[in-house]
Amino acid sequence: MYVKAHGIKLDFTILYIYQQNGVAERSICLFLNGARSVLAKSGLPIKYWTDAINTITYVQNFILSMRYPGSILAEL
Numbered sequence: 001m002y003v004k005a006h007g008i009k010l011d012f013t014i015l016y017i018y019q020q021n022g023v024a025e026r027s028i029c030l031f032l033n034g035a036r037s038v039l040a041k042s043g044l045p046i047k048y049w050t051d052a053i054n055t056i057t058y059v060q061n062f063i064l065s066m067r068y069p070g071s072i073l074a075e076l
Contacts (some may be wrong), residue, residue, distance in 0.1 A: 010013050 003010060013021075034056035035049060044052075061074045068076060 032058070034060075 004009075031053060035052035038052040038055060039046065039048065062072050065071050065073055065076070
């Protein structure tokens with residue numbers, strides 16, 4: 001088999017399961033926790049969930065990037 005002959009290790013993942021991708025999981029948790037915090041602090045009802053997610057996404061795009069010092073994600 002080609003894969004074994006070249007020392008390639010295959011890791012199979014299930015589609016649409018973000019828990020198998022650590023970066024995606026942390027991003028999703030960041031947005032969910034941020035939305036929960038915004039709604040809890042403001043006292044708004046759960047029907048504003050999408051607005052809270054949109055707000056958190058907007059704010060995250062204007063925070064300095066640790067991966068690219070001196071830049072914000074909106075610029076990149």
